[in-house]
Amino acid sequence: MSLETLMSLLVVGSVAFDSVETPHARRERVLGGSAVFFSYAASYFTSVHLVGAVGEDWPAEHTRLLRSRRIDTSGLNVIPGGKTFFWRGKYLPNMNDRQTMEVQLNVLEQFNPVLPEAYRRCRFVFLANGSPANQIRVLEQLPGATLTVADTMDLWIRETHTEVLDMLQRIDGMVLNDAEAKLLTEDENLVRAGHKVLKMGPKFVVIKKGEHGAMFFSEHETYVMPAYPTERLVDPTGAGDSFAGGMMGYLAEQGNFDPRTLKTALAYGTIVASFTVEDFSLDRLRQIERGDIEKRMTDYRKMLSF
């Protein structure tokens, strides 16, 4: 087995068209989806294998864009006669809260993720939003994974609570946002909520707080990382998935997830997400290189030292 495969990263999640409205601008049917933001963000650090489904309306240029970033799209299923997942959302003036105006599941309705044989040797695995049943199905195809991390959504916590609890016992790390953590634990205090999720099974838990950063919980550590402050907040869509992508990309690059590496990984996730929100879709990430991430990382380290 090559080192490349050993250290590479697998993501299973949505590939989408997003229509986004903010108080200042709007975009129609731009490239989006959790697996897309995740894999692009991770691609600054490692090669990524993507699993997802799209319809026949999926433009070849989007696939070319992903491939240009070392993202393996051989696991991207084009469903004959199908239409790609579509999401329409609108951000409130605070740019942190949003309303989902329209969802067309389309090809995701029947999506059953089967991993290509080559993908099954990946050691670092991220299960982006998806039903816990599907997340478990993916885990079962990856008995040799080194690190498995999952995200979830309020919908799954509400409607498939038992399956979410089952999934939590099978993964190493959980990444979820503040509202989801409160819903899952029925606790309004995020520090207590983090510890409660930890008790549900995973070795570590990351709670994303949008513009307020992220909190980390493990048996021996609790810490908070603030978001990198940016004035140029254009569209928060994909920030959470980019955060996870930067984090997992760095872990896969380093080949381990010891406490020190994990903390640095959270910082990289924070920095990549701070770029994502500076424009719609992948537009800002397409302008930057690893050097831009490192430059901002240096500022961020300086910001946090006193």
Added chain:
Amino acid sequence: MSLETLMSLLVVGSVAFDSVETPHARRERVLGGSAVFFSYAASYFTSVHLVGAVGEDWPAEHTRLLRSRRIDTSGLNVIPGGKTFFWRGKYLPNMNDRQTMEVQLNVLEQFNPVLPEAYRRCRFVFLANGSPANQIRVLEQLPGATLTVADTMDLWIRETHTEVLDMLQRIDGMVLNDAEAKLLTEDENLVRAGHKVLKMGPKFVVIKKGEHGAMFFSEHETYVMPAYPTERLVDPTGAGDSFAGGMMGYLAEQGNFDPRTLKTALAYGTIVASFTVEDFSLDRLRQIERGDIEKRMTDYRKMLSF
């Protein structure tokens, strides 16, 4: 002039009875008020001179408590026939948002802060919540101050906007919370809002974000400090004033406010506030000593380094 006076700290603000209800408990007419929380928090670092007004209902034991902490209460006016300011508030389940249920201004209605002669040599000055007209009156009595910092409230921003702008041109530093910063600048992005407040006059601006920490803005620096994560959130009342007290207390102790000292001062403010919220009124602060603050500060530094 003694070094003690040169480095000591003056605060003008409210002294109050607070009735507080949280989802878990309630307390009636406990010791509160911006100047009380501020001066107690600052007393771990320096001596404090307090200016405020109370009524004849003020118990001598509260004054004794403050004096036991090197807080000079000779500027605390007991108004004959008057009643002490009273505030009743209720916290929502998230423990971050609160509703004011009742306010009795009482002696504060006519309060005109006149500083005792000895107070006029203080070099570090904090103007806690109060009308901007009163804040300006205090500043005019302190022409030789080294560092003047003020807080404000939504009420003053709405009803005495011109005076708030006047006050902002006369101070060195402004401390306000996120909602106030948005209201004052009509900008929902806190990074832009911070820079806009800076343009209104002060040399630096601190935006308090409650459980999410604080942001700092000066001509050359923008940074964020997360709150210290505590599970034991009992009552957030006084957190913002304790933050300011810890910050200003440390600055007065150091005798300067260069960028490096300011940053450490924000961290001390963060740590003192993290204790305040762990019980009602001053109950938690009364249990701790400087050593407890230093211990948590060491944890906090470790938390932010990677």
